Amino acid sequence: MPKAAKLALFIVTLVFFVSLISPYIGLLDPNEINLDAIRQAPSMSHPFGTDNKGRDLFARVIAGAKVSIGVAFSASTVAASLGLTVGLIAGYLGGKVDRVLMTLVDFILSFPSLLFAIAVSIVLPSGLFSVMIAIAAVGWTSFARLVRGIVLSVKDMPYVDAARTLGCSDLRILVRHIAPQCITGVIVMMGIKLGGFILTEATLGFLGLGLQPPQPSWGAMVSAGRNHILTAPWMALFPGLTIFLTVLCLNMLGESLRKAYQMTE
Amino acid sequence: MVRYLFIRTVSLIPLLLGISFFCFLLLKLLPGDIAVNLVGERSSPEIVEGIRQQLGADKDIFEQYVGYLSMLLQGNMGRSHITQREVFEEIKKKLPNTIRLAFAAMLIAIPVGVGIGLLSAYYRDRPLETILDTLIISCLSVPVFWGGLLLMLLFSLTFQLVPPSGTGGLAFLILPAFTLAIPAMATLARITKASVIDALAMPSIRTATAKGLRPLRIYLIHVLKNALIPIITVVGLDIGSYLNGAVVTETIFGWDGIGRFTMEGVMRRDYPVIIGSIITGATIFVLVNALTDMLYHIIDPRIRFDAKGR
Numbered sequence: 001m002p003k004a005a006k007l008a009l010f011i012v013t014l015v016f017f018v019s020l021i022s023p024y025i026g027l028l029d030p031n032e033i034n035l036d037a038i039r040q041a042p043s044m045s046h047p048f049g050t051d052n053k054g055r056d057l058f059a060r061v062i063a064g065a066k067v068s069i070g071v072a073f074s075a076s077t078v079a080a081s082l083g084l085t086v087g088l089i090a091g092y093l094g095g096k097v098d099r100v101l102m103t104l105v106d107f108i109l110s111f112p113s114l115l116f117a118i119a120v121s122i123v124l125p126s127g128l129f130s131v132m133i134a135i136a137a138v139g140w141t142s143f144a145r146l147v148r149g150i151v152l153s154v155k156d157m158p159y160v161d162a163a164r165t166l167g168c169s170d171l172r173i174l175v176r177h178i179a180p181q182c183i184t185g186v187i188v189m190m191g192i193k194l195g196g197f198i199l200t201e202a203t204l205g206f207l208g209l210g211l212q213p214p215q216p217s218w219g220a221m222v223s224a225g226r227n228h229i230l231t232a233p234w235m236a237l238f239p240g241l242t243i244f245l246t247v248l249c250l251n252m253l254g255e256s257l258r259k260a261y262q263m264t265e
Numbered sequence: 266m267v268r269y270l271f272i273r274t275v276s277l278i279p280l281l282l283g284i285s286f287f288c289f290l291l292l293k294l295l296p297g298d299i300a301v302n303l304v305g306e307r308s309s310p311e312i313v314e315g316i317r318q319q320l321g322a323d324k325d326i327f328e329q330y331v332g333y334l335s336m337l338l339q340g341n342m343g344r345s346h347i348t349q350r351e352v353f354e355e356i357k358k359k360l361p362n363t364i365r366l367a368f369a370a371m372l373i374a375i376p377v378g379v380g381i382g383l384l385s386a387y388y389r390d391r392p393l394e395t396i397l398d399t400l401i402i403s404c405l406s407v408p409v410f411w412g413g414l415l416l417m418l419l420f421s422l423t424f425q426l427v428p429p430s431g432t433g434g435l436a437f438l439i440l441p442a443f444t445l446a447i448p449a450m451a452t453l454a455r456i457t458k459a460s461v462i463d464a465l466a467m468p469s470i471r472t473a474t475a476k477g478l479r480p481l482r483i484y485l486i487h488v489l490k491n492a493l494i495p496i497i498t499v500v501g502l503d504i505g506s507y508l509n510g511a512v513v514t515e516t517i518f519g520w521d522g523i524g525r526f527t528m529e530g531v532m533r534r535d536y537p538v539i540i541g542s543i544i545t546g547a548t549i550f551v552l553v554n555a556l557t558d559m560l561y562h563i564i565d566p567r568i569r570f571d572a573k574g575r
């Protein structure tokens with residue numbers, strides 16, 4: 001992995017862990033309302049200023065990291081596992097099963113992705129879990145396509161024939177001999193997709209889906225800041241900047257992975 | 266050729282049926298009665314009863330779907346729970362605004378995106394490439410809603426050059442169009458660069474160079490022509506990103522299109538509005554993709570021959 005990618009991954013991981021331990025390291029309480037200090041401009045005691053309820057924005061941005069990064073990461077794990085399973089089955093069995101599964105993939109891709117995520121999230125109860133499912137519901141398709149392609153290219157190789165001749169069951173061939181060939185691709189794809197997943201999570205948060213106030217989420221914070229853009233521009237500025245920098249880091253990681261593994265979507 | 270266009274058109278039917286079935290399932294999955302979900306609790310019992318009749322609400326799910334499909338074909342998407350207006354009529358009113366916005370965004374994104382891609386490929390392995398690549402990846406990483414807010418803060422609230430929000434002429438159009446164009450431009454720049462680099466490796470380009478043609482001529486005529494197919498594909502595919510972006514962009518700038526309509530539906534949990542917008546968005550997306558397919562079938566003889574040979 002190139003240096004820039006390592007650095008980008010390191011920064012995002014660091015932010016995530018700081019966010020996890022933030023309640024214990026003496027930061028201000030992200031949910032503490034202080035009506036004497038509403039909409040204060042950035043200062044030494046409030047580096048990102050305060051919001052319309054007097055809550056410290058820096059603490060909220062840090063606390064929001066575990067939500068945004070956590071949701072995006074679990075969504076990509078779910079999407080990768082589902083896509084891996086579907087891709088393996090479709091590629092290995094071929095024929096009708098393949099056609100049905102790939103039609104499903106094409107069908108999902110025939111929706112603009114945000115609209116599909118909205119569609120999924122309106123039938124689920126609101127909450128972070130639903131946001132994660134909504135993101136994964138769109139995201140698994142690229143993993144399925146990728147894995148199916150790899151399976152098709154390796155399933156007729158002599159070593160697979162050899163395994164079959166030795167009496168391996170289909171399941172064993174898939175799990176022990178074909179799946180390991182796909183793991184690198186799947187992990188690289190996760191790296192490529194993570195930035196986009198964070199953006200989708202933030203957009204859904206901005207739209208008010210999956211919101212669980214007072215729990216801070218970056219997208220929702222920008223949305224709240226929108227109403228105070230004239231009097232307190234920092235309310236939208238800093239959470240948005242954080243999303244931008246996080247996604248930028250992850251996209252740089254994705255880009256260098258893409259180059260290193262010569263992967264196209 | 267005609268046969269291909271025909272087949273491609275017919276192949277749209279199952280996809281469109283699938284989209285309508287998916288939306289029907291959503292309506293079924295939502296809590297509450299499907300007829301009430303379609304028109305809202307505030308509407309008169311006669312209207313609810315009318316919908317129930319049309320759907321055949323006591324029949325089995327398949328017949329209900331057929332009922333729903335015939336409703337859709339008659340241009341009936343239910344009524345907004347809040348305003349009690351016909352969703353289809355609202356969409357018909359708002360769609361031209363969204364198309365205008367998307368078109369304006371394309372007018373910005375295509376020349377700028379292709380231009381940046383060309384430059385970045387031309388100046389490969391030189392400092393300018395790094396600068397342009399950084400620009401591209403930054404544009405891909407900006408959350409559209411935040412980018413829009415920044416532009417608004419800068420150009421309408423601070424410098425007061427254009428109005429911050431509303432639907433109207435060029436002054437109103439320019440900021441939302443630019444916001445919408447940012448990610449699209451970056452995608453286009455990236456694909457242009459990649460396909461130009463591919464095209465540069467082709468033997469015909471070596472021949473052109475050997476013949477002593479001027480580099481600029483080779484670049485603009487021979488290379489660009491070969492790089493055009495992937496670029497057109499992305500312009501077509503990217504209509505999805507315009508539709509995605511429209512939801513947020515129109516909301517921020519108060520542009521009265523179907524994106525803002527969708528957002529209002531989501532905020533108020535107004536199901537007919539959300540589902541009507543999803544059907545509209547997906548249908549447009551599918552149609553534009555089919556048109557793109559047909560378009561490059563027409564402009565690229567190689568693809569035409571492939572299809573005949575099959």
